[in-house]
Amino acid sequence: MHPARSLILFTTLSGLGFGLMIWLGLGLPRVTGWQAFGGYLIAFALAGTGLISSVFHLGRPERALRAFTQWRSSWLSREAWLAVLALTLNGLYALTAMSGAPVAPLGWLGALAALATVGATSMIYAQIKAVPRWHHWTTPALFLSLALAGGAMIAGQGTLGLIGLAVAGVVQVLAWRGGDTRLAETGTDLGTATGLGAIGSVRAFEPPHTGGNYLTHEMIHVVGRKHAAKLRRIGAALALAVPAVVILLGLPPLAALVHLAGVLVLRWLFFAEAEHVVGLYYGKR
């Protein structure tokens, strides 16, 4: 899949922002007054920047409000509703916290809504059966654990950050190991794609056109896979290993900055490494 900048920024930044809201809402740490203002400013800036950059992925952003209509069937629509709900609940809780009298249940509801928003974001990808690498429980697990770990670090919660990083590390390794073979495991190949597999081995002989098209630009991204192994190591180091060391040195917020850079690399790979089965029709992966 094409690693679109708007989507990498959206999933990374909103994940961190909502992750921070989860911990602040749970009272970890319990913030009031100017501390609450500062904490929620960072959370809203991250989530807001992420959500705004997602709009740049739309062909017709002026119609974006229509995305709220199909929450019964569409994860993208659910995500839009949950994001608004999370921002509203956390905004209200932030106001009570700033006034010095935080209403704890409001914070818990806000935390739950923020968690659900990250979950819905991840389901947009996990639901796509045509991208076998994404169509797996590790996709929501990875999005949620990275959001929780990143949020905990910004919130200055060293221990929670370490636990989050450890979980995210295990899930990331599982996602890579399983993901590398999942396309082959689905049984989908050029033989089933064309239905000609019963006759013999099928090879793409001639594409329909000499140039590219929307499908080849959007679904078939092969350039980034060249350095995938190196980028996995760089991403894992920046997102997981280095922040863990920095937390142990007693600087969780600094760890969060390194983590952010690493998650951007991991998220770039999340898209770049994902193979859409339509690539088979073009003799590519």
Added chain:
Amino acid sequence: MTDLPATTDRKLGLVIDLDTCVGCHACVIACKGWNTEAYGAPLSDDDPYGAAPEGAFLNRVHSYEVTPETGPAQLVHFPKSCLHCEDAPCVTVCPTGASYKRSEDGIVLVNESACIGCGLCAWACPYGARELDPSEHVMKKCTLCVDRIYNENLPEEDREPACVRTCPAGARHFGDFADPESNVSQLVAERGGIELMPEQGTKPVNRYLPPRPKDQIDVLAPLLEPVAQDARGFLGWLDRTLERL
């Protein structure tokens, strides 16, 4: 609502005969021609006369080489457009309701004025049947020429999809798969019509007829003996005379 209808009254779709298709791309051009001036936004092109021309098409013809375990390889031309799946994943992912499947005939359509161009439906489609228009930025897909098949302003023979109407080889057939007596249902039954990527669980309506085995020409060879068995005139006398020698 982007929920799928539980059942559709009819299941309109195409049968594409891979044995007959000659790969001329006439269906591609007929499709582009009709759909650029009829339903919805025109199918635009990017840099059409420049160095890297590209554009939105609803139908494209691939070519594949198939090599059996024994025997020679064969070339198969493979037109591909929307399969109007019964369990269309492109419809349920749509956040705006722009993407829908009609309960009366099963055609999958896009309401372009409600499309936000997020591209999620194109991601959800395993077949690459949807393309975002490069200038309108809305999703385009095969409409099964919904503006032809019911169009009473057209002569009756033109009330079928443009690709079917134009195919010079007769490799494309249009009909109702819900009716077991229809032309398409019978073709599928006779020739063992195939579903593309059945493991994706999309239940596509369109079917492809596999190429006939090429080596069966030997079975037919006896039938291809000279038709004129009773030579007359000078050749007949020569034949009889030589026969007697």
